[in-house]
Amino acid sequence: MSEPLRLGIAGLGTVGTGVVKIIQRNKALLKARTGREIVISAVSARSRDKDRGVNLSRYGWEDDPVALAKRDDVDVFVELMGGSDGPAKAATEAAINAGKDVVTANKAMLAIHGQALAEAAEANSRVIRFEAAVAGGIPIVKALTEGLAANQVTRIMGVMNGTCNYILTRMENAKLPYKEVFEEANALGYLEADPTLDVGGIDAGHKLALLAAIAFGTKVNFGAMELEGIERVSIEDIEAAADMGYRIKLLGVAQMTGRGLESRMSPCLVPAESPLGQLENATNMVVVEGDSVGQVVLRGAGAGEGPTASAVMGDVLDIARGIRVSTFGQPAQSLVTAKPAKANSAAPYYLRMHLHDKPGALAKIATVLGESSISIDRMRQYGHADAAAPVLIVTHKTTRDALDRALSGFAATGVLASDPVAIRIETV
Secondary structure: OOOOEEEEEEOOOHHHHHHHHHHHHOHHHHHHHHOOOEEEEEEEOOOOOOOOOOOOOOOEEOOOHHHHHHOOOOOEEEEOOOOOOHHHHHHHHHHHHOOOEEEEOOHHHHHHHHHHHHHHHHHOOOOEEOHHHOOOOOOHHHHHHHHOOOOOEEEEEEEOOHHHHHHHHHHHHHOOOHHHHHHHHHHOOOOOOOOHHHHOOHHHHHHHHHHHHHHHOEOOOHHHOEEOOOOOOOHHHHHHHHHOOEEEEEEEEEEEEOOEEEEEEEEEEEEOOOOOOOOOOOEEEEEEEEOOOEEEEEEEEOOOHHHHHHHHHHHHHHHHHOOOOOOOOOOHHHOEOOOEOOOOOOEOEEEEEEEEOOOOHHHHHHHHHHHOOOOEEEEEEOOOOOOEEEEEEEEOOEOHHHHHHHHHHHHOOOOEOOOOEEEEEOOO
């Protein structure tokens, strides 16, 4: 009979306690599915005395996660502390150097240090698995590294931050302004300690950087990603988008072009009837397009104790079964450095602006668009009670460079009552 697989779990927050619960609750099931027992040797957390709702008395305890990573009775180090550096990185490196496999939910650490950690793991004949780091319970990492591995991926995109999706759908459904919903989400505990990680697109950008590395065989390069959060999205934009058959989502898109790797995380309009358009609340969705499989859509809970702990355990069970896949789906040394490319593929854009209500104002805007080789698909002007007239324009496909020229040209017309808002309309 196979020896038990012994875990050391660092971090006993929501996800860590969820992992302990699964192992305690489904002990027989896990053994039946892997052929060996899954056991916890020891754990580590900031506080030994905190009531976490699980019995930890049968496990060893280490105040220092690095010490946990080096224990002789640990085969797999499960890192659930978070943070791109500090104890998480130090303990992960210690585990690799001590000959342990690593399972982590830490997208920030991998987005910044993933290449170096992957090379170190492979040099020591170890694996790093990180299903729980991206899109919670959705098995997107496994899908890319295994099920879709024979495909040349052409594009990967998705909604990867449940907090932002909650805020945007709550604004639309309750007709509430951004600031009010932001405070509501914060009170509910949905936001990170640093809220800009969520609403600024950084958290979702980390996830997209990891998926792009797998999809395109490139070294992780989070620093090259174009990031724009949802802070400027107003209830006016959401209602106008809905009026035209769209919904606004914080959408990540990565695709390899002749100019290099485009990767961006930004608010986009998507058709309301599309799978992404129908996504509500804190749910995540990832769309993969491959040359053989076509389009694959994966939808599920993007966070939370159960879904994320489930993803952690999926990786643990793979290791128990002897399934060993390179961190990013191919040997780390074979990953190439992608040339970053500004996202300049053609797309229609939504423009919202307020114009001074005087003759010829709209004509000046149309002239600037024409001079920038941008044609208008649709335009709406709404009634108003003050001196500024709200105008919405949907363009035909254009590049971001052309749009930026037009936005600069608008400023010189003297007819803008406020800065215009421009949001890409993504084909899905």
